Amino acid sequence: MTTALPKPKKETRIQREKREVILEAALDVFAVHGLRGATLDKIAAAAGMSKPHVVYYFGSKDAIYTTLLESLLERWLSPLKDLSPDGDPMTEILTYIRRKLQMSRDMARESKLFATEILHGAPRTADTLSGDLKALVDEKAAVIAEWSAQGKLAPLNPHHLIFSIWAMTQHYADFDIQVRAILKPASEDDVFDEAEAFLTTLFSRSLRPEAAE
Amino acid sequence: MTTALPKPKKETRIQREKREVILEAALDVFAVHGLRGATLDKIAAAAGMSKPHVVYYFGSKDAIYTTLLESLLERWLSPLKDLSPDGDPMTEILTYIRRKLQMSRDMARESKLFATEILHGAPRTADTLSGDLKALVDEKAAVIAEWSAQGKLAPLNPHHLIFSIWAMTQHYADFDIQVRAILKPASEDDVFDEAEAFLTTLFSRSLRPEAAE
DNA sequence: TCATTTTTTGACCATTTGGATAGAAATGCA
DNA sequence: TGCATTTCTATCCAAATGGTCAAAAAATGA
Numbered sequence: 513m514t515t516a517l518p519k520p521k522k523e524t525r526i527q528r529e530k531r532e533v534i535l536e537a538a539l540d541v542f543a544v545h546g547l548r549g550a551t552l553d554k555i556a557a558a559a560g561m562s563k564p565h566v567v568y569y570f571g572s573k574d575a576i577y578t579t580l581l582e583s584l585l586e587r588w589l590s591p592l593k594d595l596s597p598d599g600d601p602m603t604e605i606l607t608y609i610r611r612k613l614q615m616s617r618d619m620a621r622e623s624k625l626f627a628t629e630i631l632h633g634a635p636r637t638a639d640t641l642s643g644d645l646k647a648l649v650d651e652k653a654a655v656i657a658e659w660s661a662q663g664k665l666a667p668l669n670p671h672h673l674i675f676s677i678w679a680m681t682q683h684y685a686d687f688d689i690q691v692r693a694i695l696k697p698a699s700e701d702d703v704f705d706e707a708e709a710f711l712t713t714l715f716s717r718s719l720r721p722e723a724a725e
Numbered sequence: 726m727t728t729a730l731p732k733p734k735k736e737t738r739i740q741r742e743k744r745e746v747i748l749e750a751a752l753d754v755f756a757v758h759g760l761r762g763a764t765l766d767k768i769a770a771a772a773g774m775s776k777p778h779v780v781y782y783f784g785s786k787d788a789i790y791t792t793l794l795e796s797l798l799e800r801w802l803s804p805l806k807d808l809s810p811d812g813d814p815m816t817e818i819l820t821y822i823r824r825k826l827q828m829s830r831d832m833a834r835e836s837k838l839f840a841t842e843i844l845h846g847a848p849r850t851a852d853t854l855s856g857d858l859k860a861l862v863d864e865k866a867a868v869i870a871e872w873s874a875q876g877k878l879a880p881l882n883p884h885h886l887i888f889s890i891w892a893m894t895q896h897y898a899d900f901d902i903q904v905r906a907i908l909k910p911a912s913e914d915d916v917f918d919e920a921e922a923f924l925t926t927l928f929s930r931s932l933r934p935e936a937a938e
Numbered sequence: 939t940c941a942t943t944t945t946t947t948g949a950c951c952a953t954t955t956g957g958a959t960a961g962a963a964a965t966g967c968a
Numbered sequence: 969t970g971c972a973t974t975t976c977t978a979t980c981c982a983a984a985t986g987g988t989c990a991a992a993a994a995a996t997g998a
Binding site: 544545546547548549624627628630631632633634638641642645646649650666668669671672673675676678679680682683684686687689690691693694695696706707709710711713714717718 | 758759760761762837840841845847854855859862879882884885886888889891892893895897899900902903904906907909919920923924926927930931
């Protein structure tokens with residue numbers, strides 16, 4: 513993001529493209545090897561350019577990693593942001609689950625990137641977690657709690673409900689190796705179709721207002 | 726590693742103790758930094774001995790990691806192994822969930838170790854996953870399916886049920902940083918007590934026979 | 939066109955790190 | 969006690985790796 517103060521200096525087309533190629537290649541490498549396991553050589557090879565060239569565009573391996581994390585965060589959280597207090601409660605939550613599962617299917621590398629980061633202590637995401645992310649989750653948890661209070665959903669701890677949706681949907685991306693080793697599915701799609709049916713059943717049974725005891 | 730053929734050579738007490746100290750220290754380091762991020766120096770420092778000494782007992786960093794993985798696997802899977810076809814279905818499953826959650830509380834480092842391993846492609850666990858683990862899961866899934874067929878549980882894809890239990894319980898160990906950043910709990914225990922209540926409610930509602938639609 | 943800027947890389951460097959060597963200290967055993 | 973084995977570490981080495989440098993090649997603009 514150009515600070516625009518000394519030199520607005522529009523980013524050239526070639527710069528935008530090269531940075532994009534590097535980020536794409538780095539995502540591949542980081543998702544498989546993690547930050548420490550990824551090397552500039554591997555990233556450069558995956559991007560089809562020399563190592564100094566990669567450094568020329570980003571300055572350091574760490575900068576690539578940080579840039580990736582930041583640029584993905586927005587897209588990563590958008591399904592939760594879209595959960596609307598004005599919609600039908602059950603529909604809103606089931607839609608959120610489906611969209612999150614869809615992201616595990618389409619953005620498995622990104623999911624693994626975040627998972628590794630948090631697993632290793634989130635050294636460069638800690639602020640976001642207890643700042644923006646906490647605020648977002650608290651806001652949506654309040655929406656869900658309100659739905660429960662109005663009798664539109666069975667009562668269920670809303671924070672843990674959100675955690676459980678994260679855990680279960682991301683599981684299919686982060687631990688895909690294990691899931692596939694056990695299910696031995698004919699196609700990748702089978703897993704996600706089954707998962708969607710399972711999650712829909714699980715949560716609709718638990719959240720139907722009559723389900724309360 | 727003595728091949729044990731020419732000399733059975735009973736392991737001395739000091740050997741057993743030192744190896745134990747090293748494994749304990751290595752678990753600390755691997756859980757935080759992953760295989761690549763962990764260095765022999767860090768492990769040696771954590772174990773309170775010199776680097777060559779660590780190598781003397783295990784031969785290589787990789788050997789320590791592999792030994793850890795193997796020696797933990799048994800304990801890791803024991804709660805699922807104990808799920809008995811002869812017990813009360815709902816009790817068996819809720820007990821399994823509670824024991825698995827207990828393990829996330831007491832063995833967070835081990836959970837992170839496995840998570841990182843699988844996340845990065847399970848290069849040295851792939852055989853176990855599609856062999857012993859698959860067999861175990863298939864066996865227990867069959868038990869659950871049978872319970873459903875007998876009308877003792879609401880029908881629910883048993884494989885995905887097991888996945889969901891893994892995902893949700895391990896989430897509290899693997900992503901503890903994120904969970905704590907959002908909940909800001911007064912004590913660690915609060916999180917797990919809430920989680921146990923949540924999971925019990927979620928699964929008992931979904932599995933009660935009447936819950937089927 | 940030709941000077942200037944940007945893009946690209948081969949060669950190189952310093953640090954980190956896994957691990958080997960050799961020998962010192964401790965221990966066990968006759 | 970004295971020899972053999974085990975335990976332990978200081979030191980060193982080679983490979984891997986993040987990053988620099990100088991200079992070539994390509995693009996840009998007057």
